[in-house]
Amino acid sequence: MLIYDEKHECASQEDMRSLQLSKLKKIVEYAYENVPFYKKKYDAAGVKPGDIKTLKDIERLPFVEKSDLRDNYPYGLAAVDIEDTVRIHASSGTSGKPTVVFYTRDDLETWTECMARIVTMGGVTKKDVVQVSFGYGLFTGALGLHQGLERVGATVVPASSGNTERQVMLMHDLGVTGMVCTPSYALHISEVMAASGYKKEDFKLKWALLGSEASTLEMHKEISRRLGVFPTDNYGLSEIIGPGVSGECLEKNGMHVNEDHFYPEIVDSETLEAVKDGEWGELVLTALDKFGMPMIRYRTKDITRLNREPCKCGRTLVRMDRIKGRSDDMLKIRGVNVFPSQIESVLMEMPEIGGQYHITVKRENFSDVLEVAVEVADANLLSDYGNLQKLVQKVKHNLRVVLQIDAVVKLVEPLSLKRFEGKAQRVTDLRNKKEF
Amino acid sequence: MLVNQLAVFLENRKGRLKELAGVLAKEKIDLLTLSIADTEDFGIVRFITTDNDRALSALRNAGFTVTESDLIGIEIGDVPGALSNVLKVLADGDIGIEYLYSYARTEEQKAIILFKVKEVGKALDVLSRADVRVLDRTLE
Numbered sequence: 001m002l003i004y005d006e007k008h009e010c011a012s013q014e015d016m017r018s019l020q021l022s023k024l025k026k027i028v029e030y031a032y033e034n035v036p037f038y039k040k041k042y043d044a045a046g047v048k049p050g051d052i053k054t055l056k057d058i059e060r061l062p063f064v065e066k067s068d069l070r071d072n073y074p075y076g077l078a079a080v081d082i083e084d085t086v087r088i089h090a091s092s093g094t095s096g097k098p099t100v101v102f103y104t105r106d107d108l109e110t111w112t113e114c115m116a117r118i119v120t121m122g123g124v125t126k127k128d129v130v131q132v133s134f135g136y137g138l139f140t141g142a143l144g145l146h147q148g149l150e151r152v153g154a155t156v157v158p159a160s161s162g163n164t165e166r167q168v169m170l171m172h173d174l175g176v177t178g179m180v181c182t183p184s185y186a187l188h189i190s191e192v193m194a195a196s197g198y199k200k201e202d203f204k205l206k207w208a209l210l211g212s213e214a215s216t217l218e219m220h221k222e223i224s225r226r227l228g229v230f231p232t233d234n235y236g237l238s239e240i241i242g243p244g245v246s247g248e249c250l251e252k253n254g255m256h257v258n259e260d261h262f263y264p265e266i267v268d269s270e271t272l273e274a275v276k277d278g279e280w281g282e283l284v285l286t287a288l289d290k291f292g293m294p295m296i297r298y299r300t301k302d303i304t305r306l307n308r309e310p311c312k313c314g315r316t317l318v319r320m321d322r323i324k325g326r327s328d329d330m331l332k333i334r335g336v337n338v339f340p341s342q343i344e345s346v347l348m349e350m351p352e353i354g355g356q357y358h359i360t361v362k363r364e365n366f367s368d369v370l371e372v373a374v375e376v377a378d379a380n381l382l383s384d385y386g387n388l389q390k391l392v393q394k395v396k397h398n399l400r401v402v403l404q405i406d407a408v409v410k411l412v413e414p415l416s417l418k419r420f421e422g423k424a425q426r427v428t429d430l431r432n433k434k435e436f
Numbered sequence: 437m438l439v440n441q442l443a444v445f446l447e448n449r450k451g452r453l454k455e456l457a458g459v460l461a462k463e464k465i466d467l468l469t470l471s472i473a474d475t476e477d478f479g480i481v482r483f484i485t486t487d488n489d490r491a492l493s494a495l496r497n498a499g500f501t502v503t504e505s506d507l508i509g510i511e512i513g514d515v516p517g518a519l520s521n522v523l524k525v526l527a528d529g530d531i532g533i534e535y536l537y538s539y540a541r542t543e544e545q546k547a548i549i550l551f552k553v554k555e556v557g558k559a560l561d562v563l564s565r566a567d568v569r570v571l572d573r574t575l576e
Contacts, residue, residue, distance in 0.1 A: 379503035382443040382480055384534055384552075385473065411478050413447050415499040 031294035102292035115148020118247035126153030130178035140242025183215035187366035190226035254319030269327035509571035529562035
């Protein structure tokens with residue numbers, strides 16, 4: 001089994017700790033000196049870069065949250081001038097504005113190296129032809145994988161997302177051996193293959209690098225059964241770098257964190273205190289050498305646990321478990337981050353509908369469906385059907401502008417949605433129900 | 437001159453129409469006409485009652501979204517060709533119909549046609565010139 005960067009991926013615990021500490025000291029000082037946000041935050045907390053003497057001292061630093069990115073939109077967290085910034089990516093934020101991130105040339109190099117490790121963990125070599133079926137654009141998924149695949153010398157087919165019939169045709173005609181997509185899209189591709197009269201033997205597929213949404217082992221088994229591929233999960237988030245933070249090796253027993261670049265902590269999401277190794281909690285990540293936009297102690301809100309046992313694959317990199325859930329209300333729908341608050345802000349601007357709504361997320365044909373139920377408040381719309389249809393279209397359009405994905409809009413009667421006195425439960429996620 | 441109609445938004449849910457009728461029954465209000473058009477998810481129920489004002493407030497109090505609108509009501513003979521004649525009058529007058537429904541007064545061998553148009557004045561004008569009997573608010 002191949003290892004891309006043996007020196008780092010198989011380092012001794014001792015070497016890893018000392019590398020992490022020296023990088024941590026440097027990045028904290030760098031952030032403090034180059035980003036006023038960090039200086040202010042650390043001064044307020046009474047902590048100085050010089051206070052970092054051991055890795056454990058990281059716990060003295062305050063956390064960074066997604067709202068900090070929003071509050072400092074767009075350039076507030078950048079540490080370098082535009083002339084040293086070579087790329088901007090973005091993901092959706094908690095309100096209308098996206099979360100933007102910046103990369104220097106060195107950051108892109110780090111990212112590419114990390115991705116090269118991940119695709120190698122997933123079985124890909126330069127002999128493979130890999131189709132990237134993530135949407136190319138502001139989203140980090142497609143370009144991140146693309147860079148890593150090119151780095152290992154694989155042949156990349158940048159198919160981007162959508163037009164599944166064409167994806168299948170390319171996979172077939174080009175003899176594609178690896179696929180990069182979300183787990184649900186992999187299943188959808190398998191259905192379109194079947195519908196087009198193909199059998200899995202008609203393809204040369206071997207590997208599936210799955211990411212951008214949480215998945216279950218059952219789903220992986222089904223993907224493997226239908227497509228004849230070996231599926232692996234990988235994990236990342238744009239705030240930290242994009243995909244490339246961690247990935248499964250062929251042992252499929254946790255995702256190896258590229259911990260020489262991304263330092264993981266697990267904290268209790270209530271107390272925010274560190275939990276014991278092996279216990280479940282919220283993942284907090286520090287990018288140890290990202291200079292365009294330093295990210296120190298970022299609360300991912302993803303729930304996982306760490307396993308420091310060396311892996312059978314030979315890597316010593318700490319492994320994180322499959323994401324079990326989130327400590328906030330963010331939804332991942334077809335790979336896109338969706339916050340109920342974004343939906344709410346769209347609906348609140350429309351007087352034709354009431355202030356109540358309910359969001360249902362389900363999976364139909366292995367694709368996520370977002371359904372938004374709203375109450376018809378304006379009786380004048382009842383004079384004819386056209387008005388109601390237009391209202392549905394308008395709500396859909398306005399949601400699309402903010403969310404970047406299509407929602408099914410359902411009009412319901414006034415007062416029919418449940419009212420809440422305490423914390424409102426406005427989201428029903430039916431996707432984790434067993435589907436096989 | 438025009439007939440007052442109520443319209444209620446209903447989701448396609450079992451028992452919802454029954455609840456609407458129940459509100460009217462409790463108020464002892466009689467339905468004169470009832471028409472339902474539906475899509476997959478929701479419908480608009482349109483109706484005329486013996487007391488639209490009371491029906492409107494009773495339904496609103498019960499949480500329904502209700503609106504009023506004015507329809508043109510005409511009485512024609514319950515015989516073949518009668519509707520066709522009236523529609524020709526309207527078409528010749530270049531008047532489009534948004535929706536229409538009807539019911540028969542069997543004892544009198546008459547049919548009542550209720551419909552919604554945008555250009556009410558023009559429609560009434562062409563109907564009266566063609567000697568079509570236009571009903572008043574009480575459907576008489």
